Amino acid sequence: MHRAATPAPAADPFAKCRDFKQAEEMIAQGIYPYFFPLEENHGPRVVMDGREMIMIGSNNYLGLTMDPRVQEAARKAIERFGTSCSGSRFLNGTLALHEELERRLARFVKKQAALAFSTGYQTNLGVISALVDKKTIIVADKGTHACVFDGIFLGGGLNSRVTMKRYRHNDMDHLESLFREMDPDPPKLIVTDGVFSMEGDIGKVPHLIDICERYNARLFVDDAHGLGVIGRTGRGTLEYYDAFDRVDLLTCTFSKSFASLGGFVAGDQEVIDYVKHRSRPMIFSASMPPANVAAALKALEIIETEPHWVRSLQTKGERMRREFQSLGFDTGESETPIIPILVRDDTKTFQFWKRLFESGVYANAVVSPAVPPDRSLIRTTIMATHSKEDLDRVLETFEKIGKEMHVI
Ligand SMILES: Cc1ncc(COP(=O)(O)O)c(C=O)c1O
Structure with a gap:
């Protein structure tokens, strides 16, 4: 096979790969x-x-990936729907099973509606990028997961400019000082993890709710490591603080307690409808495969009943x-x-x-x-x-x- 000559290092986009020695x-x-x-x-x-x-380093917190009932549900879904949905939710990749999962998740986290994405990463990427615009200020904890920031960058790129402010991890005084300096008029969204993934501490949701009320902001909680883990019945950070109706948007992944792959956002119906029609990772990427949907559904049933x-x-x-x-x-x-x-x-x-x-x-x-x-x-x-x-x-x-x- 003919190969083009290697460009001179200064003009070679792969030069950095040759120079990358850290892993080696x-x-x-x-x-x-x-x-x-x-x-x-x-x-x-x-x-x-x-x-x-x-x-002692897995996120399979409830061990449900090995539960025979979860495995059987995944196998049956493959038999019924095949191994892939072969397209995005938007056009040809929505199964009745996706909608059942969304209805049951919304009920589980006490929200009006839920929407499932193909990964937890895509969930935050999709929700945040759909919601940011030139006016909205995003205020995020510095310890929040990378996909939240990637969502801000994706949304910012599309919308040409987004104002983002980051507060020191769980530091409510710092957050408050940022709000005091901010123009009170633009829409504002505070973003935090529920349970922080690396250090296992919990976001200070009651303080955040208070700040949202005083400064007219909305609150977004990524509870990837909270659902199935904290709260009396495993309903996560919102249950831990009894704050179901005071957190505006909740996201979670299925790759941890839910023994699968995928993620979801839950909130008011009109917000979920908007995200569904405006989120690029939802529209331009294939939907959660049947086995993953069925595994998450069975895990949810087990969390609720056992x-x-x-x-x-x-x-x-x-x-x-x-x-x-x-x-x-x-x-x-x-x-x-x-x-x-x-x-x-x-x-x-x-x-x-x-x-x-x-x-x-x-x-x-x-x-x-x-x-x-x-x-x-x-x-x-x-x-x-x-x-x-x-x-x-x-x-x-x-x-x-x-x-x-x-x-x-
Ligand atoms: C807090 C948090 N949000 C989102 C994600 C992304 O989820 P997934 O790996 O299922 O795409 C992770 C995964 O590590 C996470 O820890």
Whole structure:
């Protein structure tokens, strides 16, 4: 095959790829913690690198990806609707099953309507980009997930200009100071995560509601890590604060407690209708495949009818947080089954991760820019299906490595 001559480096769009050595260097040092393939997945136990490991870094909080009923629902949906919807919701990719899921989700989170997207990422991208315009000011917590900011950039690009302000993570005084300086007239939308994904702390929704009321703003909560995890019946941050009717828009992903892939937004009917017709990720991308819709629907049914899964997750999360703290680990502001172990040094975090891996425990190494540079951490996440034996072994392993590496 004829190939064109390689352009001179200065004119080559691929030159940066040749210069990119960071991953290679970490692999050479044996501390590269990313893209590690699972050879088998059994929920709290997985097989990696030919060995059985305890998984303490998954977002499968309720363990429902392994529930036979969820798996059977996915199989049946494939038999009935095939493996793909082959198009976007807008034209030819809406199934009766999508609409059933949306109706049931709206009821679950006590909103008028819901709309399902193909991923959680696309949900925030689609909702935010549809809502921003030249007038609207978006005010977002700095710790909010990347897809919210990508939604602002997408919307900003389309609408030529968007004003975005970011407040320090969960810092209500800083947020208030931004509002005091703002022109009171333009429409304003505050955006926060419900449960913050890396450190497991909870957005200060009651304060945000108060600020919204005083400054005439709307409130958007991304509860990807809240639904199925916090709140007495797993209805997330809005249930935790009893704030269902005071948060304007709620988004969530299906890739965590809902054991699937996809996401949804819930809110007032007119807002959902608008987003449905104005969101580019909704209109220009194929819809959630049948198996994913059916898996999310079955997971929702299980969350609603079997509250012991949520209770078990919460109880195990509380125990692990307490135990990590009593061993001397710094778990930051965590209040949920997402428990960060703060190491505060990138290299040491990668080394800690490697020692865990060698000891048969898989957690996540998280460094900047996913967290501020002084907050690199090992992210642990508890699952409802972890056994006491799994969790005891995790604690013993952390204690041993933590002492040897002088983290505790
Ligand atoms: C807070 C938050 N929002 C949105 C997303 C995107 O969801 P998904 O990975 O299902 O596309 C994530 C995923 O990591 C997340 O943590």
